[in-house]
Amino acid sequence: MPRSRQFDEDAVVDAAIAEFTEHGYTGTDAVGLCERAGIARSSFYSTFTSKDALFERALARYTGRGAGEREELVASRDPAPVVLRRRFADALGDQCARDDRLGCLSVNTAVELGRSMVGVTALLDADRSAWIDAYARILARGRDEGDIRPDVDPHAFGPLVHTTLAGLRVAARVATPDEVRAQLDAFLSALSTEAGREALAAVPACPVEQVRG
Structure with a gap:
């Protein structure tokens, strides 16, 4: 994976932590996540596959x-x-x-x-x-x-x-x-x-x- 892609993923996960903290799991959707992270929905789904998968990554980073x-x-x-x-x-x-x-x-x-x-x-x-x-x-x-x-x-x-x-x-x-x-x-x-x-x-x-x- 290119180094820049990894940095982008890290930024998206950090944005997801903020979004989930503000709106909760049920109050957060892919549209809001993409807007906050500044990525297209196609990039979101190709990288993280689902809201659940990104939520677990965000929570893992937060607890870590x-x-x-x-x-x-x-x-x-x-x-x-x-x-x-x-x-x-x-x-x-x-x-x-x-x-x-x-x-x-x-x-x-x-x-x-x-x-x-x-x-x-x-x-x-x-x-x-x-x-x-x-x-x-x-x-x-x-x-x-x-x-x-x-x-x-x-x-x-x-x-x-x-x-x-x-x-x-x-x-x-x-x-x-x-x-x-x-x-x-x-x-x-x-x-x-x-x-x-x-x-x-x-x-x-x-x-x-x-x-x-």
Whole structure:
């Protein structure tokens, strides 16, 4: 395949991520995708064959972007509650900063489609498992270091951290930034020991401040 063709495909996939995030799977059609990507419908079908195929490629690229962030979060030596707040605040801050509050393609897709498409479900399951494992590792370190409550089971609470962020992303579609921040602070405080809460209080410049109006 010529190098320029590959670059064109990458641009189309990025355009598809934006289009599917804005309109959802059912609200997006080939016409809108082609207009956004600036390609002819014949090129669309010859390259991607169908909307479903492009949707899976877009979702795979979108979820793949989280790998580097997970590595950085797990490798961080900051107190675990601070690391978790950074993860939440980066995601929610970006969303709250947008006028449209569109949020996360993965969460939006899960809400819209559930487990109705096999390929999409496989991508979402893999992404969810990777994030849960990262959260569990962060919680385990935090428990060992005394910042996370000793009764917090990382294997049980890793999924809860993931679900809480997903829920806050949905809530952020309509809630005020102050409401989102209050829920985030309450959740992290409930997970933390006194030392963990002190660590949170000691970093007022944490990216949680990005959750703004």
